[in-house]
Amino acid sequence: MSTVTPTLDPPIVAVRSARRRVARRTTYALSGLTVVWVAVFLVRITQGDFLISLPDAVRIFLGAEIPGASYILMESKLPRAVLGTGVGVALGLAGAIFQTTLHNELASPDIVGVTLGASAAAVFGIVVLGQSGPVISALAVAGALGVALTVRALADGHNGYRLVLLGIGISAVMSAVIQYLFTRVDEFNATKVLQWLGGSLSNVDWRAIGLFFALAVPVVGAIAWRSKVLRVAELGDDLRAGLGAGPGSVDALIALAVILAGLATAVAGPVAFVAFLAGPISRALTGGRTRLVAAALVGAVIVVLGDHIGAYLLGDINLPVGIITGAIGAPALIWLIATGRTARGSR
């Protein structure tokens, strides 16, 4: 901003240009992320072991029937890309809300055990109660809420390391429950176990996807409606209270995030570390501000890309997306600890 008009007061100019810089950075980040997500989505539905050209894909969408390609696109590639986007958005939103309201980068739903709780409840419903469909979604949400309330009660207002350690303990119990439930099944399906321990998009059909979106879209809408609270909550509890936003408004937002994480887990399992990664990556891109839209887009990109890599990295072997995101996410967690960028002192 070298061409300052002499009639203006310099501080005003400085503030204005600083505000513009932030706004511009956010715009760049959001549009860049949108482009990346579209690109990843197109790669997921056209590339891989069965190549479908983009014009062919458009023709199939318009109703043309191309033998082979139609089936693979509509029943395998497209559902996974669509669901990957939905699950990624849900987990990204949930993670960003947790991390921002709890002021702790480690406190995402996957690390504090919420998604594994949802998974254990869903597996219980499948294996013991023999249920499917909406009942599983309801159970998963109940499991997620149950773990969230338990951890919250145990943490007693300590949102720092204590919360994370409690989550580790509860996660260990939940994965023991999941593993046990699966050893009870006569026909042991290891792929299923991996799905419910780490997350996978491989066993989905359009009905499950429709159910997920029908339930998740209203929740996302409610989050968008309540999202102003987040910007105030970012300032810390005292300032938030001073600005007139009570603790109830934050709790409502966290509850919505928990429900969203539960719904995503019901359909794809607890896809590892997506919720944990989306927040920090999106903040790095937007220059430190938490933007829920950015976190949602980052989540979508991670899941769709991770699913693509898992499906085609090793020839015929279809690695679940959770293995890929786990292999990326855990080193990121280690890096966060090693560089000390965690919520120190807030125990």
Place this chain on the structure above:
Amino acid sequence: MTARASRLAIALLMLAVVASVCSLLIGSRWLAPASLWAALTDGSDPLTGIAHARLDRTLLAAAVGAALALAGALLQGVTRNPLADPGILGINAGASFAMVVAMAGFGISDLGAYVAVAFLGAGLALILVHAVAAAGQDGATPTTLAICGAAVTAVLASATSAVLLLDRQTMESFRFWQVGTVSGRDLSVLTIGAPFLAVGVVLGLLCIRLLDAAALGDDLARALGRRLGRDRAVVAIAVVLLAGTATALAGPIAFVGLLVPHAVRALAGPGHRTVLPLCLLGGAVLTLLADTVGRVLLPPAEIQVGVMVALIGGPAFVMLVRRGRTVAL
């Protein structure tokens, strides 16, 4: 040994005997003591198969539990970290990942080689977790160590799952092992592991004085003439021997190494001369009881000992965290 400690020792010894007897008698089929004895001594008895399977599994559970509890006590002592446990710190995950790679990648099927590979994995995981935790700004605090351990476990679990998906055959042999179980293994497994466990136990028990010195803090320990680097290396070797062998024998079992030392310290006081031997007994009692209860809790299926211990150990871990004494020991 104080009177309190010796009373506890006698009680634990009796408990261990009772737990072993229960483990021999109780199961999906109850064996009366007389018929058990007949089955064990007379080879032609129809129950011989069951009786020997029970005996093998009892010995294995006792050995694995004792080893894990001692490893936990050593880790907690030398790092003054109340949350230390071979399972939580990723050591068991390192051992199991190394074994899966050995099975699937190099076709190793000899049990002696498994054990060696498990040591390698356990050792590397131990070094990795401590190196990463120490790199942080606060150094290797109990909290960063526990979180690093969880993260390393997550990476290794991802990698283990990936390898298992690549290789169906390994998956089949791994299926129950991965949960942590002592059933269905014959005595040859234990005879291969026993020498390593014995060396680990002896080495661990030799650490009593250095652990007592370490409990005073780094500066005082140094002032007492301890060489901290060497001491830590000795303890690390003992832990790797104990936890690596236990994982190779029974799969990754968490929380035994966490629970038992805490219980023993609460009952007998903090001196390692009493804590370490009592942990051996306490660990055996815990795994024997968990295994026996798991057999009868939800018939007809069994609950694996790894799951049982996690169900007890998780809440205990939560309690420890809530007590908030995350640094003091």
